[in-house]
Amino acid sequence: MFCLAVLKDTVAVHPTNFGAPVDDALIAEINKKYANRVLHDVGLCICVFDLSEAGEGKVRYGDGFLWYKVVFRLVVFRPFTSEVILAKVKSSDEDSIRLTLGFFDDIYIPTAYLPQPTAFDPNERAHFWLPDSTLTGASALLDTPVAERMYIDQGEALRVRVEADEFCDDEPGPPRAAEGVTSRREPTRPPYIVCCSIAEQGLGPVAWWNGSGQADDGGDEIGEG
Amino acid sequence: MEVVNPRAALLSNYEVLSLLRELESENLLRTKAALRIKREEETGIGTGGSLPLGGNPHLEASENLRTIEVEAIGYLSAEYLPTANQTEEGISRLVKSLASCNLTKAEKLQIVNLAPTIPVELYVIVEELEDRFGDQLDDILENIRSSTTSARETAQTNGINGQVEHSADTVQVIQDGQWDEDADAIYEEDIYDDTGAGNGVEGDLEMDED
Numbered sequence: 317m318f319c320l321a322v323l324k325d326t327v328a329v330h331p332t333n334f335g336a337p338v339d340d341a342l343i344a345e346i347n348k349k350y351a352n353r354v355l356h357d358v359g360l361c362i363c364v365f366d367l368s369e370a371g372e373g374k375v376r377y378g379d380g381f382l383w384y385k386v387v388f389r390l391v392v393f394r395p396f397t398s399e400v401i402l403a404k405v406k407s408s409d410e411d412s413i414r415l416t417l418g419f420f421d422d423i424y425i426p427t428a429y430l431p432q433p434t435a436f437d438p439n440e441r442a443h444f445w446l447p448d449s450t451l452t453g454a455s456a457l458l459d460t461p462v463a464e465r466m467y468i469d470q471g472e473a474l475r476v477r478v479e480a481d482e483f484c485d486d487e488p489g490p491p492r493a494a495e496g497v498t499s500r501r502e503p504t505r506p507p508y509i510v511c512c513s514i515a516e517q518g519l520g521p522v523a524w525w526n527g528s529g530q531a532d533d534g535g536d537e538i539g540e541g
Numbered sequence: 542m543e544v545v546n547p548r549a550a551l552l553s554n555y556e557v558l559s560l561l562r563e564l565e566s567e568n569l570l571r572t573k574a575a576l577r578i579k580r581e582e583e584t585g586i587g588t589g590g591s592l593p594l595g596g597n598p599h600l601e602a603s604e605n606l607r608t609i610e611v612e613a614i615g616y617l618s619a620e621y622l623p624t625a626n627q628t629e630e631g632i633s634r635l636v637k638s639l640a641s642c643n644l645t646k647a648e649k650l651q652i653v654n655l656a657p658t659i660p661v662e663l664y665v666i667v668e669e670l671e672d673r674f675g676d677q678l679d680d681i682l683e684n685i686r687s688s689t690t691s692a693r694e695t696a697q698t699n700g701i702n703g704q705v706e707h708s709a710d711t712v713q714v715i716q717d718g719q720w721d722e723d724a725d726a727i728y729e730e731d732i733y734d735d736t737g738a739g740n741g742v743e744g745d746l747e748m749d750e751d
Contacts, residue, residue: 317654318552322545336600344600351606358547362557362609363564389549391557400651400665402621418619419612473621475665518665522621525661 317401320365321358321392325349328381329373339367342386350390352419354507356483359394360420393420395478395510402522403512405472408442413468415476415512422506425476429513431520433457442467445520466524473522476512483508551646554624554654555632558617561610568602568610575601623656626689635688642677656689658682 325346333341343364350361366389373382395401403415403423413430415423427434431445435457444465451457468474484505514520602610618625632653639649644667651666660678664670674681 317554318557319548320550320552321547322549324543324545333600340600344602347606348603351603352609353605355544358544362613363561363606365560387545391552391560392547394548396647399647400655402655418616419609473619475662477665516665518661526659 317393317395317399318362319359319392319394320389321355321361322368322387322389323350324385324387327384327386328379329384331380331382334382338373338384339370342367342370342384342388346386346388346390354483355392356485356507359392360508362391362393362419365389365391394481397478397480399478400475400519401478401512402473402475405468405470405474407470408436408468410436410438413443413474415474420510422508423476423510423512425474425512425514429479429511429515431515437465437467440467440469442469444468466521468521474514475519475522475525476514477516477519478510479513480511481509482511551650553632553650554617554622555627555629558614558624559629561614561617564602564606565610565614568607571601623689624654627653627656631688635684638684639681642674642681652681652685656685658686658689 327342327345327349329338329341329345333344336344346364351363352361354360367386368389369387371385373384375381376383401417403417406414406416406421408414411427413425414421415425417423427436427443430443433449433451434443434445435454436443437458444467446457446460446465449457449460449464451460484507486504486507518525616622635653636649639652644652648667652663655662655666657663657666660670660682663678663682667674670678
């Protein structure tokens, strides 16, 4: 889920920080720049792990900063494909379930990765799963008694498998005078999206599996998506 | 900015949690010190000098760092994750006991992160669990259980901040006079080190290549 990324950057230390130990000042500067940012194809940066190398501080013409060339290691959130993680349901809609880790919210389970047969209940605003059912089609599923449905409610802890991740770099290119204001595009995509699946035995709300934990042989035919 | 290696090593949740908690306690100390200096200035001579002697107001953690720190600590110490109940000794004992099982690095990492206690949880993490470890299953689960339960007993007394500090051995420091080795920044790294037992890692994990 977390890993270390080695990065190289040139860091400026302001004269007010010359009194502090140099490594502390550098780490503070790097944290200021990278913490809680998504780096393209790297992941969500958490904080500095340590400094690996740093050159001499140089003063350039024009400002009083000391510029250091630094190689450092960052703690980065980037779960690998097929990793199993635990996350809470943030919200549900017709197309997907959105999960949250607290510090990262752009985790989605598309309906294709839900255990079958499944349907979205618009009254409850939640997806539900009908174990041991052969019904197909949303309308048939929505006619079933509520007691048989297994809902995936908001705030529930889910065990999910990471299927894919995607980085989007939506830089707002140069403004085109001819198009004017009409060229406003759809709301910006999040820079980093993790796509997950619960269509597998053992995945899904933690509570589904903890109750029948020892009887794992009994549940073999369920949850094959 | 240049990315030298986007995934140099994998970190366990426990390592991240200890790092963040350490960062938080450092922050607390720093704000306390800054407050004390401020108070001394106010109650003291009151020359109006705005230069604090030792404190560096600009070294205060930025807003971004504070946010992610608090949120990540909140997630990692949630009750549905085992991380808050783990200890360094427990984890290293667990990894040693798993060494004989011929698990891949990724599988071991997930076992440490999630500490599965029931077979179905282990099914999800380990591929072809029954064919590979049909008879060892109970041993593995027992090892995992013992690594966290013993932690639960000592968690309150031991605390995360009382962890053992290792010397930094994998970091290359160029200017040794100036750059103190970050002694407390290396925890269990040898477990997931590149030179470690990475021979069984499957291709789709696209991990370190060096």
